[in-house]
Amino acid sequence: MNLNDVNVFVRVVEAGSFVGAGKLLSMPPTTVSRKVQQLEANLGVRLLNRSTRKLSLTDAGEQYFCHCHQHMLGIEEANQWVSQAQTYPKGRLRITAPLDFAVMYVQPWINAFLMRYPEVDIELKLTDHQVDLIEERIDVAFRSGVLSDSSLVARRLLPKISVCCASHDYLARHGAPVHPRQLTDHQCVLWGNAVQGQSWHFRSEQQQLDVPVRGRYAADATQLLIEAAVAGVGIAKLPRPLVEPYVERQQLRVLFPEFEIPSGNMYVVYQSHRYLSQCVRQFIDFVLQQLPD
Structure with missing residues (x-):
């Protein structure tokens, strides 16, 4: 199922016409009509009654619209939340560090970071052993020694x-x-x-x-x-x-x-991927700013 077609259908109902939906979506009315037809074909049911004067919902279309409208609103809210989080850090950050390094360095960094960003929550796991970042759902790890996992990024902090x-x-x-x-x-x-x-x-x-x-x-x-x-x-x-x-x-x-x-050296380690969350990115940058030149 193409969610884009579902979104087009919802916009058609909200606008009351293919033309009105086309203006909202910045696409030709013919494209809007074709996408609704594709959606009906995939579902195997007619959603709209079409006439030369107006559109109206079928019984199935009315039920489908009610369910889809709520979900599309939820997706829009989720998109807005993620976009805002990429601008201003918010959400949960999971960190792991050795106890001794955490006491001397990591805890003061966390204290200052929490004061600066009130919408961030931090969970700190203390261990002197390396943990699997993916399996343990860890965002940032402080480690020493040799990095064995090539899928991770390690940035040197201190000797x-x-x-x-x-x-x-x-x-x-x-x-x-x-x-x-x-x-x-x-x-x-x-x-x-x-x-x-x-x-x-x-x-x-x-x-x-x-x-x-x-x-x-x-x-x-x-x-x-x-x-x-x-x-x-x-x-x-x-x-x-x-x-x-x-x-x-x-x-x-x-x-x-x-x-x-x-x-050896102490490193800050995190998963290597293109879309690093703003929360993780800001924390790493914040840590690096605390280090002596």
């Missing part, structure tokens, strides 16, 4: 720089290593679900190192690793921005400051 750190209590009990190679003699707090088979990468002006590490505790949430390091469980490799408050409070001490520990 991820980590540091090795430990509590003063741990260092008092086990000694403070002065070089990354000495980590093999220490307990480390490890990212992930396994306490074996991990190594940490270090880089300085003179050398690059891959140091195998071991430990008795592994977790896949950064905040838990921080708490474990503060409690003296072992030496942790953690994002520098998250560690700084603990260093300032002397709960943690940074080790090997002459070495960099590159950990």
